[in-house]
Amino acid sequence: MNQGIVSASSSASLLTSAGRFATLAAFAISTYVILAILVEQTGAPQSLVLALTGLLVLPVALLVGVQTRTMSINEWTVAQRACSPTFAGLAQAATILSVCGLTTLAGRIFHGGGDALAWMTGPILGLVSGSVLIAPYLRKSGALSLAELVAVRHSSRFAGGLVALALVTSSFLLCWSTMALAISQASHFMAIPRTGIAFAMAATVLVCILPGGIRGTTRANALVYVAVAIAFVVPVTWLSLTHNGWPITQLGYGIGALVDVADIEGQLRSFGGGLIGGQVAVPGGDIESGSMQSAAMMLFLAMGISATPLVLGQAQAMQNMQSTFKASGYALMMSALVISVVPAMAAFAKLGLYDDFLGISFADPETFPNWLFSFTPLSAASDPQTAMADICGRQAVDLADALAACGGDSDKLLRLGDFRLSADTVTLGFGQIFGLPAVAGLLTGLASVLLPLALANTLAQASAAVLARMSTIASSSTPLVATGRLFGIRLFAVLFVGASAWLGGFHTGDPAVPAYWGFAASGATVFPVVVMTIWWGRFSRLAAIISMLTGMAILAGFAFMPTGISGSPGGPFVGIPLAAGATFIAMIAVVIVATAVSMLRGREPNRPLLDAIRLPDTEPLLRAPSN
């Protein structure tokens, strides 16, 4: 206990000065980059730099865990309500960028499908709606989780239990998907067995969250944001400066590069003969932009994350409502800073690929883009069915194999239409496309692993916090001692992360499927019920319970129908994942049932709680754990 308090007070000053923390982190990462470039200049193999990078991540996570260690359940769940809004904003931005699929976003834009817009704006819209409709009121109520808010508002443990079930299920599915991504991305950079990688990823998450809870999560995720921002913004800014003479890529999006791309494509089209073709394969990426499917996908993502810990994770740790709004403001600005660089990244990647491929023949191995053969494993993490690089319909393994696939004529010039890259490749190969120092590619690779881990941090910690409060409610007559409860919570977190890593590492066909159903579980049931709980005084206990059960039953029906579990576009919904269609139907049913039951039954609101969260100048009713 004393140790926890001492640790908390010693790290509190750092946690409240996010600017200093971010500057220090940026300085440390920049120093590492310079050192890595110097090592590369000496002629040392790239694997040395790669090994150094891999070895850095776990110790840094461990350092964060040790710094934030605590034996206080209050500290573990709400960080004494003293978290800085800037810090929370940085951490929240990391999770939002992760949900946007930052590693595949440049590839989606390159490919030209309408889903690019959905993935760019859906999570942002979800952050805005969750921040306006839910987060401040959750904080003002003093509740530790949405489950507790619903339980107290309706004076019903059962209603709260249903929300807790939906929240934990949703978080687990998302964590499963995100661990699968992290493990697959890491396998591009770590030459050790997959079991070892899965263990290392789970260990990295656990050493961050187990000792320090929300403080460890926030600090680690803020660090991830800084690393990701440097990895994405710096190389694109450098290219913008050298190509366009203008460093701010957000202004113009690499228009100079696009003029060159348009010239090249114009000439190739005039030659004809299939010289140009689709060069990037994106699963589900053939949605027309501006179409109903694109809008539906955007809405699905927005609803799916509004009531998840990705948006609400830090709300309970903020000092007050004002700080909660500020944190969301920072998160939006920080996310925009990185997302708005991605279109320029896609433009430069396209120009770089044209420079790499055109006018090259198989007979000249020196000028051939040999980086295409550098990916192991050969399949993409975000879509295991797609090869990282495909030449003439065959996975790119080596030059001889590629030549054989393309007909065996070594004097033939390369055609753009012969190449097909995955969406991941555009980002992970960005440094190699332009011949940037290896550390640039290494940083984007590191970002592609760290982003899913940041998401897993938040989901595991928030799920354990849900359990913390529900166990308090359930055992109010015979409360457990704090250390016992903290032990139980930590054990739950270990099981949660361990099971996610096991499923993600060894039992995942397509990582998008559990993610879609995770969004569905939250968007179709938790989101509408919580919004009505906060905003509609007439919304009754019975309505909350029946509507939640209705939503869950509909989702389960779709999930376990014969073609449901594949989650692929098709089935009764054209162009969007089955989970997205099921979400819309379930949500409409939830709203109709909730409205009908509430209108038929008399009012039974917890008026003091509603007043406490919606009116200014009132005392909150719920308190954080006391020790």
Next chain:
Amino acid sequence: MRTSLLAVAMATILCVASLFAGDSAPVILARIPANLLLAALLLPVAGGILMFALAGWQGENSRTNNMTMQDRDG
């Protein structure tokens, strides 16, 4: 005050960027309509400004609803 100025500065930069939407990379590469791109750019900016405005409003209107020390030993 410093925070607000920073937010306004960043918002201005992104708003100016959105003026280039018609010829920008997403429109040409992804065939995304310019008006939708404009919305995509303005959404986080407008959302961020809204959040800071709400934070300011909360700071001015709420005096006793913010738990700090009372909550710690509750």
